[in-house]
Amino acid sequence: MGAHTLGSAKAENSGYKGAWSTSEGVFDNDYYKQMLTRGWGPDLAVNGVKDRNQWKTIDNGPEDGLMLNSDLALAYDNNSVHQKCMAENNNNNRKCKKLQNKGEPINALTS
Numbered sequence: 554m555g556a557h558t559l560g561s562a563k564a565e566n567s568g569y570k571g572a573w574s575t576s577e578g579v580f581d582n583d584y585y586k587q588m589l590t591r592g593w594g595p596d597l598a599v600n601g602v603k604d605r606n607q608w609k610t611i612d613n614g615p616e617d618g619l620m621l622n623s624d625l626a627l628a629y630d631n632n633s634v635h636q637k638c639m640a641e642n643n644n645n646n647r648k649c650k651k652l653q654n655k656g657e658p659i660n661a662l663t664s
C-alpha cells in the first residue's frame with residue numbers, strides 16, 4: 554500500500570479522485586506522513602457516484618489529499634468503546650488494552 558505514494562486516482566479510471574502524497578512520482582514515505590499528520594474526513598459520492606466514497610483532507614494543508622478505507626485502516630479503526638475507556642482513564646491504555654481490537658474497520662460511509 555505504501556506504493557500509493559507514487560500515484561493518484563482518477564475519476565475516469567476508478568471513480569476515486571486525488572493523490573495520496575504531495576510528492577507524486579517519488580518513492581518516499583510521504584503516503585504514511587500524510588496519513589498520520591493530516592486531518593481526514595469523509596468525501597461521499599465522489600463526482601456524484603454513490604458507491605464511490607473516500608476520504609479527503611479537511612485540515613488547512615494542501616487540498617486534494619486522498620485516502621481509501623483500506624488505506625486508513627492501516628492506522629485507524631472505529632472503536633468508540635476504546636475511545637470512551639481512554640477518555641475515562643486519562644488516556645492510560647493499560648486499562649483499555651483489552652478493548653483495542655474490538656473496533657470496526659474504518660468506513661467513510663458510516664464515520
Ligand code: HEM
Pocket residue numbers: 554556557559560561562563564566567568569621623
Ligand atoms: C486493498 C488494497 C488496494 C486498494 C483498494 C487499491 C486501490 C487503488 C485505486 C482505487 C487506485 C486508483 C486507480 C486510478 O484511479 O487510476 C490505485 C492506484 C495505485 N495503486 Fe493501489 N490499491 C491497493 C493496493 C495497492 C498495492 C499493494 C500497491 C503496490 C504494491 C498499489 C499500487 C498502486 C499505485 C502505484 C497506484 C497509482 C497508479 C497511477 O497513478 O496510475 N496499490 N490503487
